[in-house]
Amino acid sequence: MHASETGLRARLVDVGVDLVAREGAQALTLREIARRAGVSHGAPRRYFPTHLELLSAIARRGFAELAVRAAAAVGDGTADPRAQLTALAHCYLRFALDNRGMYELMFRHDLLESGHLGLRDTSLPLFGRLVELVGRARPDADARLVAGALWANLHGIAQLWGWGSLQLATGADDFVPLLRSALDAHLGREDV
Incomplete structure (x- = not known):
């Protein structure tokens, strides 16, 4: 070319x-x-x-940007796993809420399944990092399943918060308490 x-x-x-x-x-x-x-x-x-190939190239940019932000949020990896998971989850939700169109595009099933331009390979490393951190925070559990449930929970918070549903249902004006509750539900209550 x-x-x-x-x-x-x-x-x-x-x-x-x-x-x-x-x-x-x-x-x-x-x-x-x-x-x-x-x-x-x-x-x-x-x-x-194909249109899917162009959409995949655009979505790759979103995953690349999210990966950069996630790496910055987690830092050098010396913090305890719970703190890193909290930072990663907060980064994920902030990205989803600040970039709603891109976030929607990035998780379109047809793009993820199509495999165009390695999109699946672009999206899975972040999940792998989540699994690794969950495994360190919850060595007693199947880290892949707990990470999947946590990711689904975060995705749900992002979607419902973006639509205004969670604010209406909970009266919350910030997603951070919901994030803490999701982490507690999947990782156990944080020692105080």
Whole structure:
């Protein structure tokens, strides 16, 4: 691929990332991305033969950004596992709430199952880190299952908080108490 082709491919993904941030995942049509990139509506197909491949490339950017934030949140790994899990979970929820369109795109089943551009490989390392930390915090349990349940709980908090449902149901104005409750439910109450 020539530099100009690589540049256009990256520009199409950049436009998609910007579009999903501004207008949500539903705005990500090939035609709209091409229009905003200043190319013909057929141009994206030269680089992304299917719509799913372009969406996967955009979602990869989201996973990359989440991975950077998660690494920064967890730090050098010297804190106790519970503190690292708390930081990781908080980072995950903050990312989900601050980047709702991208978050929705990143967890679309059709993208994760398609395997385009290694998206599955991009999404699984964060889960692997969660499993590792849960295993250290709960050596008595099947870390993969507890991590899966915790992740599902975090995903549910992100979705329901984003919709305003949890605020209405709980009267909470901050998701942190819900996060603490989720961690307590899956890891046991923190020693005080």
